[in-house]
Amino acid sequence: MLGFIAARKVGLDDPLRLRRxxxxxxxxxxxxxxxxxxxxxxxxxxxxxxxxxAVGTVRRSHKFSVETVQWYPFDTGMFISSSFDKTxxxxxxxxxxxxxxxxxxxxxxxxxxxxxxxxxSLVAVGTKIHKLALCDLKSGSRIQVLQGHRxxxxxxxxxxxxxxxxxxxxxxxxxxxxxxxxxxxxxxVNTAHNGRVNxxxxxxxxxxxVSTGTDDxxxxxxxxxxxxxxxxxxxxxxxxxxxxxxxxxxxxxPDCVFVPCGSSVAAYALHSGELLSTLRGHYNNVDxxxxxxxxxELYTGGKDCNILAWIPAIRAPDVEEEEKKDGVGPxxxxxxxxxxxxxxxx
Numbered sequence: 350m351l352g353f354i355a356a357r358k359v360g361l362d363d364p365l366r367l368r369r370x371x372x373x374x375x376x377x378x379x380x381x382x383x384x385x386x387x388x389x390x391x392x393x394x395x396x397x398x399x400x401x402x403a404v405g406t407v408r409r410s411h412k413f414s415v416e417t418v419q420w421y422p423f424d425t426g427m428f429i430s431s432s433f434d435k436t437x438x439x440x441x442x443x444x445x446x447x448x449x450x451x452x453x454x455x456x457x458x459x460x461x462x463x464x465x466x467x468x469x470s471l472v473a474v475g476t477k478i479h480k481l482a483l484c485d486l487k488s489g490s491r492i493q494v495l496q497g498h499r500x501x502x503x504x505x506x507x508x509x510x511x512x513x514x515x516x517x518x519x520x521x522x523x524x525x526x527x528x529x530x531x532x533x534x535x536x537x538v539n540t541a542h543n544g545r546v547n548x549x550x551x552x553x554x555x556x557x558x559v560s561t562g563t564d565d566x567x568x569x570x571x572x573x574x575x576x577x578x579x580x581x582x583x584x585x586x587x588x589x590x591x592x593x594x595x596x597x598x599x600x601x602x603p604d605c606v607f608v609p610c611g612s613s614v615a616a617y618a619l620h621s622g623e624l625l626s627t628l629r630g631h632y633n634n635v636d637x638x639x640x641x642x643x644x645x646e647l648y649t650g651g652k653d654c655n656i657l658a659w660i661p662a663i664r665a666p667d668v669e670e671e672e673k674k675d676g677v678g679p680x681x682x683x684x685x686x687x688x689x690x691x692x693x694x695x
Contacts, residue, residue, distance in 0.1 A: 375404070376639075376648060377428055378656060379415025384408055385430055387442070390644065390658070401658065407445050411436065416457060416591070422464045429472060431457040437474055439486065451484050451491065455501075459592050463507035473515055475502030475592075481517055503547040503592040508572065510555025516572075518546040542566055547592050550606075552619065553599030553642070559606055559619075561585060561593050567608065569619065582622040586610045594637035600645070607647055609635035614649055614659075630657050 376388045387405035411432035421427040427448070431437040433456045439449040455477035462472045470486040479498035484491050498518065508514035518541075542562025550559045551572065558570045567585040569578045585608055587593060595608040597619060604619040607628075614628040614635055633652035640647050647659040 373420060373425060373641075373643070375420075375425060376401070377418040377420060377430075378650060379410075379418045379430055379432075380654075381414040383411040383413060383415060383432065383434075385410045385415060385418060385440075388656075390641070390646075397660075401656075405442070405445055407440070410438070410440075417459050417461075417594075419460070419462060422462060422466075429460060429462065431460045431474065433457065435476075437472070437484065449486070449489050453482065454478065458501060458503050459505050461505045461507055463512050464509050466507070466512040468512065473505040473507065473517070475505045475517060477501045481505065500545070503545065504549040506549045506551055506558075508555045509551050509553065510572070514572070516549050516551070516558055518549065541568065541570075547587070547589055548595055550595055550597050552597050552604065557619070559595075559597060561587055561595065561608065563587055563589075567606070567617070578620075580620065580622040582606075582617050583624065585615065585617075588634075589636075594639075596638050596640040596647070598640045598647075599642040607638050607640065607649075609638060609649070611635070612651070614638055614647075628659055630659075631655060 374390050376390055378386050378388065380386075385407040386403050388401040389404050390401055392399045410430060411434045413433035415430055415432050418428060418430045421429070426442050428440050428442060429437065430440065435453045435456060437451040437453070437457055437460055438447045440446070441448050451474070453474070453476050457474060457476050459475045460472050463469070471492075472484045472486065474482040474484060476482065479496070479500055479502070481495040481498070481502055482491050483493040483495065495515075495517075502517050505515065505517045508516070541560055542564045543566070544563030546560050546562050548559075548561035551557070552559070556572055557578070558572045559567065560570065561567045565584050565587050567582045569580045570576065571578060588611070589609075593609065595606065598605045598607070603621070605625060606617045606619050608615050608617065610627075612629070612631045612634055615624060616626040616628065617623065618625055628647075628649070631649065631651035631653050632655075635649050635651040638647060638649040645661055648656060649659065650656045
């Protein structure tokens, strides 16, 4: 194993030979009709475009619309779904039967389970009431209620860096003015947005938290101290009356934030706020998007009943590189004898 790591580090071995054994190639989707579908993301034909195959379907899994679905982070043998029918269900992937059902007093807007937790198996659940519920999968019961909100909870996220840090719309205070009381009235100083916060997402390393609000703004926060980094993304159209499910890429340069905006998806540079691209393909409003870090692909779902897969554009070959490869142009330096001081003029 150490030999493999050393060879990979110095470039003697293909990086793809040494990677995580569990690489999720299946995607969950939940619909307004209460149906849950499992798709195989592998493109066996190698051709574009292609259609992902549905390998499992749970019909009428919930009485009303499915709001959130999530794989169990450590094993795809289990997944969790929540719905407007006031329930959250834990499913056995092999049998597609519910193993546990949690019933709440109000509609469930969202839930999330920590992707790194080893010391707990808690699922955070946001509902129409202002109290956040923590459900323990080991005991099958609600073990704690967190208070701090004054309205419904539209988004919850566990940190991918610290397993005991949980972010909900306003569970801990985020001050958009960074303590400068002269920029806002006293009662609005300790607010993240001028409207409701309906979307949260951590960066892949957990160092930053991105929030969206009904004030058509998106903000980037330092997750260590809660300070606004003051990145200007411009106007980010946000008409969602429920939680806005956006995503942050990982392993890209630069890292991007993909946000549904009407029937399109806007891609922003995470740290500069620059609008990099606008993805158009849906015929109606986009409800959600998720990024696959292993495949480097983006998946979006919309009200047009379509799920689209967006793949990165393949960079066109560089003319100079092709000439060097074919031996055309200046005499190419043999890589075997090339050193740090070699140049094209030598």
